[in-house]
Each structure stands twice: as C-alpha cells, then as structure tokens.
Amino acid sequence: MAVPDRVVLVTGAAGGLGAAVARRLAEPGTALVLCDLSGPGLAAVAQSLDVPVLTRVVDVGDAAQVDAAVAAAVEKFGGLHVMVNNAGVIAPNARIHNLTAADWDLQLRVNLMGVVHGMTAAIRVMRKAGGGSIINTASVAGLTAWAHAAPYCATKAAVVHLTKVAAVEYAKERIRVNCVCPGAFTSGMSEKIPREAMAALEAKHPLGFGTPDDLAGAFAYLAGEESRWTTGAAIVVDGGYAAP
Template identity: 90%
Template sequence: MTDHDRVVLVTGAAGGLGAAVARRLAEPGTALVLCDLSGPGLTAVARSLDVPVLTRVVDVGDAEQVDAAVTAAVAEFGGLHVMVNNAGVIAPNARIHNLTAADWDLAVRVNLMGVVHGMTSAIRVMRPAGGGSVINTASVAGLTAWAYAAPYGATKAAVVHLTKIAAVEYAKDRIRVNCVCPGTFESGMSAKIPREAMAAMEARHPLGFGVPDDVAGAFAYLAGEESRWTTGAAIVVDGGYAAP
C-alpha cells in the first residue's frame, strides 16, 4: 500500500466526460482508480495519464463490484478522497407510452443505482477517514423538462435530489456531496441521440454544444480545497441551456 495526497475514483472513465475528468484531476500527488464496463477503453485512458492508475472493469449497477473497486482503491493507494459517480446511459429517444420496462430498468440501474452504490461504498470509507468529496454527474435534463427521454431525465433528477439529501446527512462527517449538471456536449452518449433531436437541442444552447473538457473544470473545483464550503450544490455547466 502506498499513500498519496489524493486518491480519486472515477466511474464511466472510458467515456467522453469520465476520461476528461480523469485527465483534469491527474495532477502530481494524485492516484486514480478508473472504472468502466469497457476494459480496452480504460486501458487507452490510463495510457494517456502520467500518475499512478488502477483500472477496474466494473458494472456500477452491481453493488458488490462497486464496493470491490473502492476496496481496491484503499488497498492499492491507501484511501479514497474523491469519488466521481459519472457512469450513465441515455434512454431511447421516445415518448413515455412507447418506452418499455427494460428502458426504465436500465436507466434506473445505471444512472440512479450506480450513483447510490458509489456513494454508499465511498461514504463507508470516507467517514472513518475524516471526510472526502463525492461528485455525481447529473444533467440539465434532471433540472428541466427534456422531452423524449423520460427515464434519463427522471433518473438524473433523482441524482440531484439524492445529492442534496446526502450533503445534509454527511456534512457532520466532513463529506461534501455535490453534482454537476452538464448541458449537451460531444461524447459517445450524445452520438446516440438522433440527428434531428440534436439539431433542436443545439438551438437551445446559446453557446452551442460543448466538449468534455468544457465540463471537467467543475469537477476539479468540487474535488479540490477551493470548494471546501460547497455541499449539496447542483452546478450547471451547460452553455446557457437552462438560462431562459
């Protein structure tokens, strides 16, 4: 076991935003644990980083797998200071009456329970260690009515509310819990949205669509000392989408 100034675990780390967050947080003194369903994707991200990295193939919908990754972070790097619950899936582009139970199950399992599992395991390690920072990836779709993606928006709204409840429950343990609510940026997820829907959505972003690096700074803020008095926040980084 080696002790590091800061140990950060990121889920969905093979994806657009997760990789950008990993790169942004990969400062000297930081060790990273990168988790995703995609082993090759994780390897590619890890190769681009110049800090100690542990990669784990993890399904965030499975509590035991998430817990094993947190345990591995502690065993390998000596603790866990920042937990980024970022893995997510988009629902099919459809109105509610055309969605299936499976569409809802997947969104709830990954977008909501994935965050629940990550928070639960991280908090169990952070409490006895004297604190930490939990950062959840929500979405402006959890704050505004984004039609044709109800399971996505509903689960992201749940993440925002869960973040606030956890912030209140764990402030006395010095665990800050915040979420980031991005607007639409280019990634594997946005590539799955139909072209017409993307055109309509782009018109609603006054600054246009973003890229993952436009969002990663909010995670750096929430992971660091500058945000020591910030908890329960839903930080909107959306090119102006939610402003009107």
C-alpha cells in the same frame, strides 16, 4: 510506491466526460482508480496519464462490484478522497407510452442505482477517514424537461435530490456531496441521440454544444480545497441552456 496525497475514483472513465475528468484531476500527488464496463476503453485512457492508475472493469449497477472497486482503491493507494459517480446511459428517444420496462430498468440501474452504490461505498470509507468529496454527474435534464427522455430526466432529477440529501446527512462528518449538471456536449452518449433531435438541442444552447473539457474544471473545483464550503450544490455547466 509513495502514498499519494489524493486518491480519486471515476466511474464511466472510458467515456467522453469520465476520461476528461480523469485527465483534469491527474495532477502530481494524485492516484486514479478508473472504472467502466469497457476494459479496452479504460486501458486507452490510463495510457495517456502520467500518475499512478488502477483500472477496473465494473458494472456500477452491481453493488458488490462497486464495493470491490472502492476496496481495491483503499488497498492499493491507502484511501479514497474523491469519488466521481459519472457512469450513465440514455435509452431510446421515445415518448413514455412507447418505452419498455427494460428501458426504465437500465436507466434506473445505471443512472440512479449506480450513483447510490458509488455513494454508499465511498461514504463508508470516507466516514472512517474523516471526510471526502463525492461528485455525481447529473444533467440539466434533471432540472428541466426533455421530451422523449423520461427515464433519463427522472433518474437525473433523482441524482440531484439524492445529492442534496446526502450533503445534509454527512456534512458533520466532513463529507461534501455535490453534483454537476451538464448541458449537452459531444461524447459517446450524444452520438446515440438522433441527428434531428441533436440539431434542435443544439439550438437551445446559446453557446452551442460543449465538449467534455468544458466541464472538467467544475469537477476539479468540487474535488479540491477551493470548494471546502460547497456542499449540496447542483452546479450547472450548460452553455446557457437553462438560463431562459
């Protein structure tokens, strides 16, 4: 197999946004490494792509599994140019006094530590290679307060800030680190939000809910050469949610 021009790893790749990002970045010359908890979900996404693909069942909350996925990318395709830390979860719609320690643990483990593990593994490879692009999926919930979603908001806010710190730390090594802050869009995650809460949320989006494909272009921009002078950015793509 010819060495690809660009190797992209996407976590949460069996989900709505991860699959859309994988499809958008699957250009000729690109090889994809798709990671998720769901093996069948990954197989379905991989089947629809016309570029070399490696799928890995990975729990992003486990640093060793993430390290192994990045090592597999390097071994199979010769490097890692773009790391998309996209896996995320949202736990029960509840006020803070009704949340359990387990609710907090899960969101800290996946939404924050999953990104930490992905960034750490990617940075180690990219430093040696002389650069790369890391894209984290945050949320407008990391920029504005969503009632009944404290762990989600807190972990996404942490991802925004972590992105900025990493951008400053690694700019000299040509590793760009950015995040995308989506508004609400239709996906497996939004199906977990109660219907009434979804109706109230949709009313706050002047352009209505988005779809994963409405977001994929922002990832393509951050993955590519056009964004060569963009780092530490939190790009809001939200149908106008955060405008007021």
